[in-house]
Amino acid sequence: MNFKFPTKIFVAAVFAVSAQFSAQETPKESPKYDFVEAFKPFFYPQTGTETRSASGQPGHAYWQNSADYKLDISLDEKKNELTGSAEITYTNNSPDQLSFLWLQLDQNLFAKDSRGNSVVPLSGSRNGAKGEVFEGGYKIKSVTYDGKPVKYTVTDTRMQIDLAQHLAAKGGKAKIKVEYSFVSPKYGSDRMGIEETKNGNIYTIAQWYPRMCVYDDVMGWNTLPYLGASEFYLEYGDITANITVPSNHYVVASGELLNSKDVYSKEENDRWDKARNSDKTVMIRTESDIKKNQASGTKTWKFKISQTRDFAWASSAAFVLDAAKINLPSGKKSIAISAYPAESAGDKAWGRSTEYTKASIEHYSKKWYEYTYPAATNVAGNEGGMEYPGIVFCHMDSKGEDLWGVTDHEFGHNWFPMIVGSNERLFAWMDEGFNTFINELSTEAFNKGEYYQKKNIAQMGAFLTSDNIEPIMVGPDNMKERNIGTLAYYKPGMGLGILRESVLGPEKFDKAFRTYIERWAFKHPTPWDFFHTMENVSGEELNWFWRGWFINKWKVDQAIKTVKYVNGDFKNGAQVTVENLGQLPMPTTVQLKFKDGTTDMVKLPVEVWKRNNEWTFKVNSTKEISEVKLDPNGEIPDVNSKNNTWSSAQAAPVEKINPKDFVGTFSNKQVPVKIVLTEKDGQLFAQATGQQAFPLEYLGDNKFSFEMAQIEIVFSKDKKSFNIAQGGTDVKFTKE
Numbered sequence: 001m002n003f004k005f006p007t008k009i010f011v012a013a014v015f016a017v018s019a020q021f022s023a024q025e026t027p028k029e030s031p032k033y034d035f036v037e038a039f040k041p042f043f044y045p046q047t048g049t050e051t052r053s054a055s056g057q058p059g060h061a062y063w064q065n066s067a068d069y070k071l072d073i074s075l076d077e078k079k080n081e082l083t084g085s086a087e088i089t090y091t092n093n094s095p096d097q098l099s100f101l102w103l104q105l106d107q108n109l110f111a112k113d114s115r116g117n118s119v120v121p122l123s124g125s126r127n128g129a130k131g132e133v134f135e136g137g138y139k140i141k142s143v144t145y146d147g148k149p150v151k152y153t154v155t156d157t158r159m160q161i162d163l164a165q166h167l168a169a170k171g172g173k174a175k176i177k178v179e180y181s182f183v184s185p186k187y188g189s190d191r192m193g194i195e196e197t198k199n200g201n202i203y204t205i206a207q208w209y210p211r212m213c214v215y216d217d218v219m220g221w222n223t224l225p226y227l228g229a230s231e232f233y234l235e236y237g238d239i240t241a242n243i244t245v246p247s248n249h250y251v252v253a254s255g256e257l258l259n260s261k262d263v264y265s266k267e268e269n270d271r272w273d274k275a276r277n278s279d280k281t282v283m284i285r286t287e288s289d290i291k292k293n294q295a296s297g298t299k300t301w302k303f304k305i306s307q308t309r310d311f312a313w314a315s316s317a318a319f320v321l322d323a324a325k326i327n328l329p330s331g332k333k334s335i336a337i338s339a340y341p342a343e344s345a346g347d348k349a350w351g352r353s354t355e356y357t358k359a360s361i362e363h364y365s366k367k368w369y370e371y372t373y374p375a376a377t378n379v380a381g382n383e384g385g386m387e388y389p390g391i392v393f394c395h396m397d398s399k400g401e402d403l404w405g406v407t408d409h410e411f412g413h414n415w416f417p418m419i420v421g422s423n424e425r426l427f428a429w430m431d432e433g434f435n436t437f438i439n440e441l442s443t444e445a446f447n448k449g450e451y452y453q454k455k456n457i458a459q460m461g462a463f464l465t466s467d468n469i470e471p472i473m474v475g476p477d478n479m480k481e482r483n484i485g486t487l488a489y490y491k492p493g494m495g496l497g498i499l500r501e502s503v504l505g506p507e508k509f510d511k512a513f514r515t516y517i518e519r520w521a522f523k524h525p526t527p528w529d530f531f532h533t534m535e536n537v538s539g540e541e542l543n544w545f546w547r548g549w550f551i552n553k554w555k556v557d558q559a560i561k562t563v564k565y566v567n568g569d570f571k572n573g574a575q576v577t578v579e580n581l582g583q584l585p586m587p588t589t590v591q592l593k594f595k596d597g598t599t600d601m602v603k604l605p606v607e608v609w610k611r612n613n614e615w616t617f618k619v620n621s622t623k624e625i626s627e628v629k630l631d632p633n634g635e636i637p638d639v640n641s642k643n644n645t646w647s648s649a650q651a652a653p654v655e656k657i658n659p660k661d662f663v664g665t666f667s668n669k670q671v672p673v674k675i676v677l678t679e680k681d682g683q684l685f686a687q688a689t690g691q692q693a694f695p696l697e698y699l700g701d702n703k704f705s706f707e708m709a710q711i712e713i714v715f716s717k718d719k720k721s722f723n724i725a726q727g728g729t730d731v732k733f734t735k736e
């Protein structure tokens, strides 16, 4: 799923989505650094088992059940109704006999009395159907087991099937068939739905057929209901789907189209052949072709996908289609496809979707693990962005940098959770966070960094470790909805970035991360399998990092305590004392600047903090020091940058200001929010109406910034107004 972070959104929206950080928190003394708490052993809740090795790899007796599906579905465009059947072949590879089975009925989220609807607050939610009144949820016509009717019970989004005879352990096979129908919501929890366009509706269909719950060695049956925020945990298998739609529709779906000759014209098939061999995007169906197909009746499109955990599809008479070849490291080919309405066409928008898709899949394949599906399709719908195996739905209005970002993110999900099948319902950070991390490298690589902006990690510390947010290791249904963006995406993503750049180094990190992907491809890892693998492959102790960043919300705060010349003379060198104040230790980098303009760098490994709260080291220099600075490249999320620099008296970087001179309430008649500037402990904060506050950094010349959102505030000389600038928008606010 996509979560838009505030890079180039209007300032009011930025304040809204970034509400996590609060200057209004009751000031409480942060717990002091305790090196025993940070590093103590017995971090792992269990040692190795037969199914999960202590080394982080699947154990010698690892097992996993599988589910193959034969799906038939037809779309009634007048009623927005889908009617079909699912034939499931379920294989029980576990060592346990099963006396009942659990299935997921995710469409029941849209039934009026669903638990998911019950937890939507008055202020609204991204989840559910945005208040649409309709007969949502499944109508189940029949359920059979091995061809015979069977007892079943539906509870919210789950169905339990009771078996007259146990399903045998270690290879027992069950055949389940469910006949069902449902009316599609127009807005389906931002993951499916119906978008109206000038040439017809676009149906983006997902969570549409009954799917097996996962039975595993960790929880047994995983039956947490679908409440909206938490995503999916699914078994692997092979899926075929026959999709019957109006004849003038074009269907794109997970996997490979099996009957291209039946559904495309000769000319269109020739264009497909050309696209399969072209690195440049080839038009399959142009805007001017849309009017040509006026056929009535229905057509059936047949698809197949192997080793998949899900299947999604989209259908519309309005699709423009284009495609290009994807080159994979092994020499195999796949194909990048885009399906979008005429409204979204053009080089600034979806005209580049196939280029983005191809680049994204090629990058991830080369860097981490080769893409396994025969096609990768980007569909324009009404979703902010949602991922499925081999197909993703992105918003039809996305363009430029946004469209690159969402396309790259949704296809990044093909690695997490499509290849590495972790439990998204419990551990959103293992797919969204890992994906956010790989997106950063992919964006840096794309088209010589066309859309890349390096993040300043140092300025994010206070925001990411605020006392107001939950720890990462909490399910999305167990955290405030407004914190999901931070806790499932940004903080774990940045955590892996810190681990790569500042703790392990890229070479060690990449080797360990690649090993994790290879070990758990098409399997079900837990957080502990990930942690064990990273430590075993890199050879480094990382329990302090998992403990502080993922399990707790410990803060990083390192400080320079003193800088003293030996015997008072700089010719003798200097003694520098650094302190670790926050609960989460980190490796420490210290930069020294000398008055003659030269610099020196000292690196302290994290082991310094294993038995010390402060550490003094000697600098063997003979020159006068002008500045000593921690983390000069801004790579550590330190919550308090004020104690990171020591400077000789003359080296003050900007003129001194009194932040109290800038406080007040500022407004602009055209904008529905006011911005209030307040001062606390010498720090200036900005806060928009109804939202929480951001810290501002002073840059000199009456200019302040909040770099995370790339906001700049420039005051007039009399301090009675300021201009707030972000992403090319510049708005003037005046003091009331």
Ligand SMILES: [Zn+2]
Pocket: 001, 002, 003, 409, 410, 413, 432, 435
């Ligand atoms: Zn996502």
